[in-house]
Amino acid sequence: MFTLFDNTLKRLIEAAEHLDLDPGFLEKLKNALEMTQARLPIRMDDGSTKSFLAFRCRYDDSLGPTKGGIRFHQQVNGDEVMALALMMTSKCAVMDLPFGGAKGGVKVDPHSLSNMEHESLSRAYVRAFAHVIGPDRDIPAPDVGTNEKTMAWMMDEYSTIVGKRTPAVITGKPVALGGSLGRDDATARGAYNIIQHKARTLGLKRGARVAIQGFGNAGMHMAQLVAADGYKIVAVSDSKGAVHAPAGFDIGELLAAKRCGRVINMAGSAGVSEIPGDELLAVDCEVLVLAALENMVHKGNAESITARLIVELANGPVTPEADEVLKAMNVVILPDILANAGGVTVSYFEWVQNREGDRWTLDQVHARLKTAMEREADAVWTYAREKNITLRTAAYVLALSRIAAAMEALGTDKF
Ligand code: NAD
Numbered sequence: 035m036f037t038l039f040d041n042t043l044k045r046l047i048e049a050a051e052h053l054d055l056d057p058g059f060l061e062k063l064k065n066a067l068e069m070t071q072a073r074l075p076i077r078m079d080d081g082s083t084k085s086f087l088a089f090r091c092r093y094d095d096s097l098g099p100t101k102g103g104i105r106f107h108q109q110v111n112g113d114e115v116m117a118l119a120l121m122m123t124s125k126c127a128v129m130d131l132p133f134g135g136a137k138g139g140v141k142v143d144p145h146s147l148s149n150m151e152h153e154s155l156s157r158a159y160v161r162a163f164a165h166v167i168g169p170d171r172d173i174p175a176p177d178v179g180t181n182e183k184t185m186a187w188m189m190d191e192y193s194t195i196v197g198k199r200t201p202a203v204i205t206g207k208p209v210a211l212g213g214s215l216g217r218d219d220a221t222a223r224g225a226y227n228i229i230q231h232k233a234r235t236l237g238l239k240r241g242a243r244v245a246i247q248g249f250g251n252a253g254m255h256m257a258q259l260v261a262a263d264g265y266k267i268v269a270v271s272d273s274k275g276a277v278h279a280p281a282g283f284d285i286g287e288l289l290a291a292k293r294c295g296r297v298i299n300m301a302g303s304a305g306v307s308e309i310p311g312d313e314l315l316a317v318d319c320e321v322l323v324l325a326a327l328e329n330m331v332h333k334g335n336a337e338s339i340t341a342r343l344i345v346e347l348a349n350g351p352v353t354p355e356a357d358e359v360l361k362a363m364n365v366v367i368l369p370d371i372l373a374n375a376g377g378v379t380v381s382y383f384e385w386v387q388n389r390e391g392d393r394w395t396l397d398q399v400h401a402r403l404k405t406a407m408e409r410e411a412d413a414v415w416t417y418a419r420e421k422n423i424t425l426r427t428a429a430y431v432l433a434l435s436r437i438a439a440a441m442e443a444l445g446t447d448k449f
Contacts, residue, residue: 038328039117041354046124049430052421059438063123066116067100067134068092072162074140076154086155090138090163092172093119096440099170100136101126101378103177103206104159104184106152110139114328118177121349122378125371127433129410131382136172138163144179156184160191167192169202169389175381176206178250178327186211202388205381214384216399217377222255223400224376225323225345227407228368230263232415236343236366243282243319245269245341248326249297252347252374254289256323261285269309269317270297271326276314279306315339324351331356339365346370361424369426371433372414379406 036044043064050060068091075085089112092100102122105115115137123135140159147155166172176185185207192203201212209215216223229238244265246253249272257267266282275298277283283306291299301308315322315331315338322341324330328350331339336356344360344367346352352360352367360367383399386392394402410432418428 036354037113037117038350039113039120042117042120042350044354045426045430046120046434049427049434052423052427052431053435053438055434055438056442059434059441062441063094063120063437066091066093066119067095068166069112069116070163070166071112074155074158074162076151076158078151079148087141088139088159088162089115090166090172090174091115091119091136092166093135093137094123094437095134096437096444097127097134098132099134099168100172101131101133101175101205101381102136102138103175104138104140104180104188105177106140106142106144106155106179106184108141108143110141115139117328118349121371123437124430124433125375125378127436128371128414128429129375129379129382129406130436131378133173133378133382136174137177138174139177142179152184153187156180156187157191160188161195164192164195167203169200169385173202173381173385174204175378182206182208182213185213202385205384207384212384212388214380214387214399215394215396216403217380217384218251219255219259220380220399220403221252221347221374221377222259224379224403224407225256225347225368225373226259226263227376227404228373228411229260229321229345231408231411235415238320238343240264241266242321243268244321244323245314245317245319246323246325247271247314247330247351248324248348249292250325252377253323253325254292256325256345256347257285257288260321265321268319269314271311271314272297273311273326274298275301276309276311277301277306278309278314278317280318281305321345324348326351329353331360333359336360337363339363342366343368346373349374357424357426367424367426369424369429372410372425372429375410376403376407379403 119137126133207213269278274296325347331352333355336359
């Protein structure tokens, strides 16, 4: 049984075969630079104490201070955190950002916490990892189960510890505390920028049908952006279930149903039926957006996919075995380390604004994001064409070539 970390490393090793690299570079990348574990005891609202397991992994800092989100989820574990940190390393490199990769997490069901417990846990996380993070060392951000409120508490706690207001220690903050305009939909917008830029190459036409697995932050924003551009959303799912509307959803009604708690609230509306969650993949459509969690498409269900294009907004949603099946079916995969890199790119914009004491307009953020996504999508497509490899392998080749160049420039005694 391969773990998420094994799968991620495998992709990097495959990419290395297409580059003439000193084997020392890859050897170094087989292990994380720094993996820290802590226990976070917090006082619960009922007066009891609960202890939560927490991690922070800085995977590689060859390209700069490390960057990566903090996940609050009941399935968080060391292997997953390390795998996501390695993905972040590759993602920052693909986008040519001056960052290495990191990730953090707490093993907790965030829905079981009250607001005050969530705040206590967020502040405890920063106290435990204050020696690891820092604006020039390691810069966290939100991920599954955390949000801008979490980032505000964390920034405040860090500022108290170091004795000065330090907004650049963390990104994804509320705009009132130095967050960037345009961060909320940046992940989806980055993927949307690529889809628009490559629509002709991908054979996408106005009215193309889209199914979305995972109707959370990334999935909902994606639905809004593509629907406004004339695409038809025909199926969506969340952890509670899935709904199918062959003629297309009214996007306003869909968002309202989700705001009331769950997408299956839509079932029963005209032309909408509830389907089992795992049947969403098999729905007749041109584009499948994966915006839930990792390993959702595997050897056992890949063959049921009808879409010609898969957009990976989630990290690691397709296993390497499923990659092989989908390649044989000629399905194009817009890989996670490129497709969902809009989030970290606008996080980088936020860090730059905080360090300069500046604020950019929404138009500036959107324009810079579009330029960055189109530039790196072109670079990935060029590698894929020249080397006759998938977009995923091409993205890893581009990332690895940049990381290796930085390692080489740092000198051989760093090995
Ligand atoms: P989120 O928690 O807001 O949304 C996740 C959604 O997936 C929820 O609606 C949840 O109900 C749904 N879900 C969970 N299990 C499911 C299942 N088995 N079937 C269908 N749906 C299921 O999280 P998010 O921020 O939207 O992130 C989603 C993914 O995108 C994660 O993998 C995350 O790491 C990745 N990502 C997010 C960002 C970002 O900026 N939000 C950036 C990069 C990558």
